[in-house]
Amino acid sequence: MLPDEAKAYEDLTKGATPLRFGNPPRKGPAWVLTLDGQWSRCMVRRFHTGAYRHTLILEESSDLIKKGISGSPIVVNDGTAIGIVCLNDDNLALVGDLPGWLLRKSY
Numbered sequence: 001m002l003p004d005e006a007k008a009y010e011d012l013t014k015g016a017t018p019l020r021f022g023n024p025p026r027k028g029p030a031w032v033l034t035l036d037g038q039w040s041r042c043m044v045r046r047f048h049t050g051a052y053r054h055t056l057i058l059e060e061s062s063d064l065i066k067k068g069i070s071g072s073p074i075v076v077n078d079g080t081a082i083g084i085v086c087l088n089d090d091n092l093a094l095v096g097d098l099p100g101w102l103l104r105k106s107y
Contacts, residue, residue, distance in 0.1 A: 019073060024056055024082035032064050032085060033072040040064050044074060044082070056083040 024030075030044040043059040056074060058065065065085065074083040 019075065019081040020079065021081040022076075024054070024074075025076070029077060030058070030082065031075050031077075032058065032069075034064055035066060035069055035072075039075075058085075 024044060024046045027043065027045045030042055031039045032042055034040050042064060045057045045059060047055050047057065049055045058074070065087065067087070069085050070087045072085045073081045074085060075081050
């Protein structure tokens with residue numbers, strides 16, 4: 001990595017607070033980080049799509065989900081991350097789709 005880019009990345013992440021993650025609710029309020037850096041409220045609904053996998057559907061969010069928002073976290077009221085926005089597929093839930101070794105280290 002180039003020194004200027006490394007310094008910029010270090011400056012960006014220095015004050016960041018890591019997100020906790022957990023199981024998404026079957027249905028309930030959530031927040032999505034929008035392209036302009038604001039948290040916007042929506043409703044989330046969880047569907048099981050296979051063994052240890054589930055999909056999140058964001059309701060009341062048609063104005064939030066735009067090109068470029070993939071990778072934005074989906075969090076619940078206490079700040080726990082429950083998913084990420086992915087426009088190439090469904091909205092993926094973190095607990096169902098992150099590798100198992102990462103989950104074991106986080107708890």
